[in-house]
Amino acid sequence: xxxxxxxxxxxxxxxxINKYGEDRSALLMILHEIQNKHRHISEFAQQEVARLLNxxxxxxxxxxxxxxxxNSNPKGRNLVRVCQTISCDIHxxxxxxxxxxxxxxxxxxxxxxxxxxxxxxxxxxxxxxxxPAMAINDQVFTKLTPEKAxxxxxxxx
Amino acid sequence: xxxxxxxxxxxxxxxxxxRGDAIKKIIKISREDILxxxxxxxxxxxxxxxxxxxxxxxxxxxxxxxxxxxxCNADEGEPGTFKDRVLLxxxxxxxFDGMVVGGYTIGxxxxxxxxxxxxxxxxxxxxxxxxxxxxxxxLGKNILGKAGFNFDISIFLGSGAYVCGEETALxxxxxxxxxxxxxxxxxxxxxxxxxxxxxxxxxxxxCAVAHIVLKGGAWFSKVGTxxxxxxxxxxxxxxxxxxxxxxxxxxxxxxxxxxxxxxxDTKAVQIGGASGVCIPKSQFNRTFAYEDVATGGSxxxxxxxxxxxxVLKNFMEFFVDESCGQCTPCRIGNVxxxxxxxxxxxxxxxxxxxxxxxxxxxxMQVASKCGLGQSSPNPxxxxxxxxxxEIFNSANGGTDGK
Numbered sequence: 001x002x003x004x005x006x007x008x009x010x011x012x013x014x015x016x017i018n019k020y021g022e023d024r025s026a027l028l029m030i031l032h033e034i035q036n037k038h039r040h041i042s043e044f045a046q047q048e049v050a051r052l053l054n055x056x057x058x059x060x061x062x063x064x065x066x067x068x069x070x071n072s073n074p075k076g077r078n079l080v081r082v083c084q085t086i087s088c089d090i091h092x093x094x095x096x097x098x099x100x101x102x103x104x105x106x107x108x109x110x111x112x113x114x115x116x117x118x119x120x121x122x123x124x125x126x127x128x129x130x131x132p133a134m135a136i137n138d139q140v141f142t143k144l145t146p147e148k149a150x151x152x153x154x155x156x157x
Numbered sequence: 158x159x160x161x162x163x164x165x166x167x168x169x170x171x172x173x174x175x176r177g178d179a180i181k182k183i184i185k186i187s188r189e190d191i192l193x194x195x196x197x198x199x200x201x202x203x204x205x206x207x208x209x210x211x212x213x214x215x216x217x218x219x220x221x222x223x224x225x226x227x228x229c230n231a232d233e234g235e236p237g238t239f240k241d242r243v244l245l246x247x248x249x250x251x252x253f254d255g256m257v258v259g260g261y262t263i264g265x266x267x268x269x270x271x272x273x274x275x276x277x278x279x280x281x282x283x284x285x286x287x288x289x290x291x292x293x294x295x296l297g298k299n300i301l302g303k304a305g306f307n308f309d310i311s312i313f314l315g316s317g318a319y320v321c322g323e324e325t326a327l328x329x330x331x332x333x334x335x336x337x338x339x340x341x342x343x344x345x346x347x348x349x350x351x352x353x354x355x356x357x358x359x360x361x362x363x364c365a366v367a368h369i370v371l372k373g374g375a376w377f378s379k380v381g382t383x384x385x386x387x388x389x390x391x392x393x394x395x396x397x398x399x400x401x402x403x404x405x406x407x408x409x410x411x412x413x414x415x416x417x418x419x420x421x422d423t424k425a426v427q428i429g430g431a432s433g434v435c436i437p438k439s440q441f442n443r444t445f446a447y448e449d450v451a452t453g454g455s456x457x458x459x460x461x462x463x464x465x466x467x468v469l470k471n472f473m474e475f476f477v478d479e480s481c482g483q484c485t486p487c488r489i490g491n492v493x494x495x496x497x498x499x500x501x502x503x504x505x506x507x508x509x510x511x512x513x514x515x516x517x518x519x520x521m522q523v524a525s526k527c528g529l530g531q532s533s534p535n536p537x538x539x540x541x542x543x544x545x546x547e548i549f550n551s552a553n554g555g556t557d558g559k
Contacts (some may be wrong), residue, residue, distance in 0.1 A: 025351065027333030032274075032314055053333075066335040066481070068317035069274045085236040086431075086471045087394040087457055123319060123475055124236040125275050128394035128457070129401050138277040 001044060012037075013048045024053055027063060031070055036138075040074045068123075076111040078156045081122035081135045088131035092145075096132050097121075099146030100153065117153065160401040162247040167404025168380045169388045170364050176250035177295050179367040180257050184303040186370075188218060191262045195366065197374030199386040204230060204322070204359035205429065205453030206528070210366065213356055216346040217263040220354035225265035228350065228357045229256050232273045232327060234319035235430035236475060237455035240390040241360040243402045245272075245279050248364060249286045253310060255363025257295065258370055260308040263356050268310040271327055274317045283312055319479035323527045324357040326481065337483045338527035361390055361454070381407035385446040393418050395427075395458035405445070412441040414456065422460045425544065430455035431472040432532035434539040435465070465544040469536055470498045476533040487530025490521040494537045501548060508549075515541065 016033050020026035030049055034041050041049075041064055050057040064070040082088075082097055097108060100119060104112050111118040127133035130142035134149060141152055165171045183191060195211035202208045217225065229252065233241040244252055256268040272280065287310055290296045300306045318336045320326045325339035328350050349355025358366075365387060369377050378386040385407035391414065394400045398419030405414065415423055427435045428445075429452040436443065436450070443450050459468060473495040482488045497514040500506035518534030525531045541548065 024333040025331060028316060028330060029314065032316060063333065063335055066318065066337075067274075067330075070316055084471075085475060086427075086468055087237055089471055090395065090459070090463060090468075122275070122317075123478060124234060124238075126233055126239040126242050126273070128237050128239055128392065131394070135275070140278060 001042070006044060009042075009045055010048050013045065013052060017052050022053055024055060027053060027055075027060070028067075031060070031064060035070050039077065039079065040071050042074075043072065046072065076115050076118035078117045079120065079135075079137055080117050080153065081120045081125075082108075083123075083125040083127065083131065083133045083135075084121040085124040085128070087128035088125075088133055091131040093132045095146050096134065096144055096149050099150055103150045103153065117156070160399075165247075165402075165404070167388055167390075168406055169368055169377060169404065170244075170248070170251070170361065170390060171404050172368065174248075174251060174368060174371070176290075177254065177293065179254045179370045180295055180301060182371050183258055183261055184301050184306065188262050188264075191258065191370055192218070194369055194374040198365075198369045198377040199374075200362065200365055200369060200377065201385070201447065202359055203361035203365065203389070203453070205235070205451075207447050207451060210358065210362055213346060213358070214259065214262050217265075217354050217356040220347050222354050224267070224351075224353045225263055226350045226353060226355040227256055227259045227263060227265045227268045228324075228327065228331070228355055229268065229270045229360055229363055230322060230324065230327060230357050231276070231360050232271050232315050232322040233276075233360070234273060234322050234479075235432065235453060235455050236472070237392060237394050237427070237430045237457040238453060239392045239394075240402050240454050242276060242279070244360050244364055244390075245276070245283060249283060251364035251367045252360055253286065253290060254295075255358075255365075255367040256310055257300070257308050258366050259356060259358060259363060261306060263354070265356070266307045266309070268308060269331065269350070270310060270312045271315060271321075271331065272312055273315045273321075277314060280312060280314065287312075318481070319475075320481045320527070320529050323529065326527065327357060328355065335481070337481050338529075340526070359453075382444075382446050382448070384448045389445060389452070389454055391445075391452075391454050391456050393456045393458065395456075396420060396423065396460040396463070397458050407446045408444050410442055410444050411436065411450070414445070415441065415458065418458070420458045420460075422462075423458055424461045424463065425459045425465060425468075425540075427457040427459070427468070427536070428452050428455070429535075430457075431475050432529070432535055434535050435468075435543060436539070437543045440543075465540055466498065466501060466548050469540045470495070470502065472536045473498050473533075476529070480529060480533070484524075484526040484530060486521045486524040487526070487533065490517055490525075490530065491533055493517060494534065498537070511541065 016030045020029045046060045050060045133142045200210045321336040326336040330336040345355040388406045391403045476491040480487045521534045
């Protein structure tokens with residue numbers, strides 16, 4: 001990581017501290033902002049957050065490792081999450097996943113070589129009445145067919 | 158026909174209500190009056206556990222502290238549940254007015270909506286809604302001109318952990334820790350968020366409260382049965398023509414609900430989500446009620462073409478994924494139960510082992526620290542018992558043999 005990048009990230013994290021406060025209860029909202037912007041929370045970011053909140057970096061890491069939506073390793077620019085819970089499962093989740101896997105040339109849990117997309121399973125997205133459902137970043141799509149899902153993926157940048 | 162706010166009907170939640178009505182009412186009455194109406198309504202928490210709301214608020218109101226909190230639990234993670242999504246999109250006035258009523262009743266000035274990370278796309282519209290409420294003085298200082306009535310709401314975004322729906326795990330994550338449940342007692346009503354008295358209520362409970370303070374506890378308790386008053390929102394999904402959210406009075410029969418949603422050829426109904434129980438055809442005359450089949454509202458319907466072992470495997474994979482790993486019965490137990498399901502799938506099981514696993518399930522129900530591990534064996538036990546013919550004996554024509 002370049003020094004200028006580090007400085008930029010430090011400044012960014014300080015702005016979150018200004019927004020949410022320096023109490024530990026601000027931790028998850030801060031991590032959420034970093035995750036949203038960078039798609040992962042790097043070791044350096046974890047250390048900065050810990051320093052500014054005055055807690056040990058391992059405390060930050062322990063929280064990141066607990067939550068499904070937070071990760072310390074980089075993922076693709078777009079996160080594709082297919083709901084795997086039963087209502088979506090019985091309405092054709094498998095066909096959806098196979099089509100996406102073929103089209104992107106990756107398996108669930110992997111990232112495309114161009115770093116564009118990471119494919120994952122999600123537990124119940126709360127869209128059981130409109131399954132199968134899938135989320136691309138923070139947008140959700142429902143009543144999908146394999147064809148429609150692949151078309152949606154081709155539109156993301 | 159798609160269900161929308163225009164054509165939803167129901168006795169309580171979906172009945173007429175205008176934003177601010179409940180708040181306009183409460184500034185004229187005392188806290189005791191609100192608690193009295195709630196007691197008379199016999200409203201129980203709608204998240205699934207069914208704790209009387211009036212008792213929870215009375216205890217929180219009675220706790221002495223300089224600061225108290227009201228948390229609205231919108232961490233709706235139970236598979237097959239999506240009523241909170243509908244309420245937050247179509248009825249935010251009920252949710253937020255209910256929170257204001259709760260804050261007033263227990264003496265909290267700060268409300269927190271804990272929104273699950275999966276619903277991040279609702280965040281913008283909810284925040285805009287709060288801004289409009291502040292503009293109309295339904296939130297903020299001296300609400301509607303009542304001196305000393307201060308209450309504001311902030312929204313906290315979850316990060317994808319099912320266990321954070323458990324109230325103490327939710328509070329842990331609010332405080333910036335791993336979402337691991339605490340030992341109870343102490344309960345949040347005395348030692349909650351930041352160690353202060355905190356009431357954690359389900360979205361639907363707060364919506365019901367808004368109606369109750371406006372229309373009275375007696376009006377509410379007229380609906381439903383003696384022990385289970387009022388109505389319940391059911392999130393219906395699976396094999397039926399009209400999935401969606403339905404409001405029905407407690408005491409409705411399972412078969413009546415199946416007719417209503419256009420379910421045909423139904424083999425099994427999973428009631429209460431993955432952590433609920435699965436009932437076969439022979440029990441469809443049972444009723445939804447705290448005294449019979451209690452539920453947080455998740456109804457998943459499976460028709461004759463579905464493989465129940467596959468359904469069970471999906472549930473157990475979910476629990477292995479979502480167990481927080483803090484206590485041993487849940488962390489190890491769920492893995493063992495999933496292994497058992499895989500053995501049945503591969504034909505490498507023995508009945509002796511499966512029976513041991515059922516015993517293990519019963520141990521988990523009593524020995525786990527929180528509701529996750531206490532209820533995760535439910536589908537394992539109920540599906541293997543209610544569908545044993547399909548799972549173990551189908552090749553030989555059922556229990557009676559050929």
